[in-house]
Amino acid sequence: MAFSSDYNLVTKLLDQTEEFQKIIISGEIFPSSNFTNLTPYLEKAKLEGAFLDEEDFHEIKGALLTLKSCISFFQKNAEIYPVLSQLLGLLLELDLGLLKTIDVIIDEKGKMRSNASKELQLIRAQIIYEEGRLRKVMDRIFKEARAKGLTPEDASMTIRAGRLVIPVAAENKRKLRGFIHDESATGQTVFMEPEEALDINNEIRDLEYMERREIIKILTALTDRLRPAIPALRKATNFLGLIDFIRAKAKFAQKTESSKPEIIKERILAWTKARHPLLELALKSQGKKITPLDIKLGGHERLLVISGPNAGGKSVTLKTVALLQYMLQTGLLIPVHPDSKSSLFDHFFIDIGDEQNLENDLSTYSSHLLNMKHFTQFANRKTILFIDEFGTGTEPQFGGAIAESILLSLNKLGAFGVITTHYGNLKQIANKNQGLVNGAMRYDVNRLEPLYQLEIGKPGSSFALEIASKIGISKEILDYAKANIGEEREEIKPEKTAVKDPEIVVIGGKIAEGDWVRLKDNGAIAEVLRLKNNEAEISIGELKSNVKISRLEKISNTQVKKEVKAIALRTGYNTNEKMMDFSYNLDLRGKRGEEILPLIQTFIDEGHMLGVKDLRIVHGKGDGILRDITRNLLKHMNQVKKVEDEHADRGGAGVTLVTLK
Known part of the structure; x- marks a missing residue:
C-alpha cells in the first residue's frame, strides 16, 4: 500500500474496495480460506530434479481450489463487480487441469492416495498383509509367554524402535528367543522382539522402503508436471494476495462505516461527517460517540488556519484531515458521508509532533524550521500540508513573525492544507489574504468545555481571560492582563465562537447538594x-x-439543565480523546505572565481528571519570574500534592515537577 496521486490508480483501488464491501454487505458466499503464498513452494520446485513433498502439494491444491472458486464467482457476477472481475486477467494462463492432476494423487488430508500408481497400490496391500500376519504371530507368542509367567503382571505388547515387542521380566529374558530392543528405567523389564517375528518385521521394513521410493518417484513426476506452470502460479499467488488485501480493506471500511467520496480533478476538499477512524473505534468501545467534522477547502480558501483554546480539538481536527486524505490516496475508503468530494495531491507535507526538551530547545525549533524550509522550497499548487502549532518552540515575537512570513510564502505557492496556531498575527493574516481562511474550535466559556466543533470563516480565541475569570483569578490581575494585551491583538475582532450563557434566574434560598x-x-x-x-x-x-x-x-435549575443537556448532546466529554491530546509536559518558555495562568490551570485540571500523577512544567530559569508565578499558582491548587525542582541533569530549577493527589 503506497501513497499515489495517480487519478486512475487511486480510483481503481477505491472501486475495488467499494465493490468488495458490497460483497460483504450482500452476504454472498466468497472463498475465505487457503489464500496461501505459493512462492516458497515454487522456488523449491523450479530446480530440476527437486521434488515437492505431500504437504507442499496439499497447500498448492488448497490454493487452486480457492482460485477455482474465485474464478467461478467473478465470472458469474462480472456485471455486478466489474472492477474486481478485471483481476481475473492475472489468471488467464492458469491451467486448472493441474488441480485435477494433484487431486488424483493427494487426498484431502495431504497424504498420497494408495491408487496414485499401481506399484504403490501393490506395495501398500503387501504391507497390510504382512502387518496382519505379524499381529497374529505376536499375539500367539505373547499369550504363550504370559502363560509361562515370563511377562510382568498386567503387561501388554508395545512398540519400540518402530517394532512390536513383548515386555519380559529381566530374569526371564533368556527363556524367550529373540532380540532385545529396550529396557525399563528400573531395568526390571526388557522389551523383546521374538525371533519368529524378526523376519516378518524385516520384510515390512523392506516394503516401507519400497513405498517411500515409489512415493518420491510419483512426487518427482508431479513436480515435473507442475514446473512449466510456475509463471502462471506466480501470477495466481499475486491474485490471491491482492484479493485478500482488498477484502481486508473492505472489512476495515465496513467496521469504520467508510465510503468512497467523489474524486474530482478540481482542487477541492469538501467532507461532511468526517471522523477519525481510530478515535471513533476507541469511543465505540466505551459506548460513546464521536463529534463528526465538516470541512470545505477550495477556490479562494485553500489554507485553513485553525485557532482556539488548548485541548479544544485543533490537533485532532488537523490529524483527522491528514489521516483521511492519506488513507484516500493509498486506496482506502474513508469515514465521510458518501456525498463528500475530494481531490488528489502530488505532495503530502507534515509537521506534526512536539519534541519539547529543555536540553534540546534550539534543535527542536530548528527541526521545525528545516521542515518549513523544505515546504517553502518544494510546495506548489499540487501540495497539501499539515502544520500543528505553527511557529511554537521559540520566543513568540520571533516565532510569530517567522510563521507569518512562511504562511504568506506557502499561500503564494498555492498550497492546500490545515494549520493550527495560537498566534494572533496569523489569524489577522488569514483574515486579510485571499487563499487563507480562519477556522475556530468552538468553546463553551460558561461551562469551560470544548465543543470539538469546527467553524470555518471565523478566527478562534484561546479564551484565556474568560477562563481565568471563570476559575476565579482576581480582577486586579485580569485588568492588568487586559491592559497589556496590546492594540494589535484587538485589531481583529472574531465573531463569537463560544456558546451564549443561558438565561439565569436567581431564586435565592438555602443551598443544597445538587443545586x-x-x-x-x-x-x-x-x-x-x-x-x-x-x-x-x-x-x-x-x-x-x-x-x-x-x-x-x-x-433556577430548569433553564440551566436544558443548556447543560444541549451541550452534552453536542459534545460529550471523553477521556480517550483528551488522552490523545494530553502531554505530561507543559512548556511555558517564551510565554507572558498573563498567558500562563489559564494554561497551568487547564494543564493541572486535565491531568487530575485523567488520573495522571506526575506532571512536568518547563519555565526556564532566566530571572525566575515565570517560576515564581507558576509556584505561587500551584501552591493554591487543591489537586496538587507536591511541588519540587527537576533533577539538575534534566533542567534543575528551570523545570517544576508536580505530583497530583
Whole structure:
C-alpha cells in the first residue's frame, strides 16, 4: 500500500474496495480460506530434479481450489463487480487441469492416495498383509509367554524402535528367543522382539522402503508436471494476495462505516461527517460517540488556519484531515458521508509532533524550521500540508513573525492544507489574504468545555481571560492582563465562537447538594457536589473547586439543565480523546505572565481528571519570574500534592515537577 496521486490508480483501488464491501454487505458466499503464498513452494520446485513433498502439494491444491472458486464467482457476477472481475486477467494462463492432476494423487488430508500408481497400490496391500500376519504371530507368542509367567503382571505388547515387542521380566529374558530392543528405567523389564517375528518385521521394513521410493518417484513426476506452470502460479499467488488485501480493506471500511467520496480533478476538499477512524473505534468501545467534522477547502480558501483554546480539538481536527486524505490516496475508503468530494495531491507535507526538551530547545525549533524550509522550497499548487502549532518552540515575537512570513510564502505557492496556531498575527493574516481562511474550535466559556466543533470563516480565541475569570483569578490581575494585551491583538475582532450563557434566574434560598448556583463575583455557573460546614465543593464544567457558600447564589435549575443537556448532546466529554491530546509536559518558555495562568490551570485540571500523577512544567530559569508565578499558582491548587525542582541533569530549577493527589 503506497501513497499515489495517480487519478486512475487511486480510483481503481477505491472501486475495488467499494465493490468488495458490497460483497460483504450482500452476504454472498466468497472463498475465505487457503489464500496461501505459493512462492516458497515454487522456488523449491523450479530446480530440476527437486521434488515437492505431500504437504507442499496439499497447500498448492488448497490454493487452486480457492482460485477455482474465485474464478467461478467473478465470472458469474462480472456485471455486478466489474472492477474486481478485471483481476481475473492475472489468471488467464492458469491451467486448472493441474488441480485435477494433484487431486488424483493427494487426498484431502495431504497424504498420497494408495491408487496414485499401481506399484504403490501393490506395495501398500503387501504391507497390510504382512502387518496382519505379524499381529497374529505376536499375539500367539505373547499369550504363550504370559502363560509361562515370563511377562510382568498386567503387561501388554508395545512398540519400540518402530517394532512390536513383548515386555519380559529381566530374569526371564533368556527363556524367550529373540532380540532385545529396550529396557525399563528400573531395568526390571526388557522389551523383546521374538525371533519368529524378526523376519516378518524385516520384510515390512523392506516394503516401507519400497513405498517411500515409489512415493518420491510419483512426487518427482508431479513436480515435473507442475514446473512449466510456475509463471502462471506466480501470477495466481499475486491474485490471491491482492484479493485478500482488498477484502481486508473492505472489512476495515465496513467496521469504520467508510465510503468512497467523489474524486474530482478540481482542487477541492469538501467532507461532511468526517471522523477519525481510530478515535471513533476507541469511543465505540466505551459506548460513546464521536463529534463528526465538516470541512470545505477550495477556490479562494485553500489554507485553513485553525485557532482556539488548548485541548479544544485543533490537533485532532488537523490529524483527522491528514489521516483521511492519506488513507484516500493509498486506496482506502474513508469515514465521510458518501456525498463528500475530494481531490488528489502530488505532495503530502507534515509537521506534526512536539519534541519539547529543555536540553534540546534550539534543535527542536530548528527541526521545525528545516521542515518549513523544505515546504517553502518544494510546495506548489499540487501540495497539501499539515502544520500543528505553527511557529511554537521559540520566543513568540520571533516565532510569530517567522510563521507569518512562511504562511504568506506557502499561500503564494498555492498550497492546500490545515494549520493550527495560537498566534494572533496569523489569524489577522488569514483574515486579510485571499487563499487563507480562519477556522475556530468552538468553546463553551460558561461551562469551560470544548465543543470539538469546527467553524470555518471565523478566527478562534484561546479564551484565556474568560477562563481565568471563570476559575476565579482576581480582577486586579485580569485588568492588568487586559491592559497589556496590546492594540494589535484587538485589531481583529472574531465573531463569537463560544456558546451564549443561558438565561439565569436567581431564586435565592438555602443551598443544597445538587443545586445549581452562580458565583457572585464572576458569574460562573456551577453545580453543588457536596457541602461541608461553610464551604461547598462545586463543579464548573470539568473543573472542581471549594468555595465559601457566601460567594454563591442559588439559581433556577430548569433553564440551566436544558443548556447543560444541549451541550452534552453536542459534545460529550471523553477521556480517550483528551488522552490523545494530553502531554505530561507543559512548556511555558517564551510565554507572558498573563498567558500562563489559564494554561497551568487547564494543564493541572486535565491531568487530575485523567488520573495522571506526575506532571512536568518547563519555565526556564532566566530571572525566575515565570517560576515564581507558576509556584505561587500551584501552591493554591487543591489537586496538587507536591511541588519540587527537576533533577539538575534534566533542567534543575528551570523545570517544576508536580505530583497530583
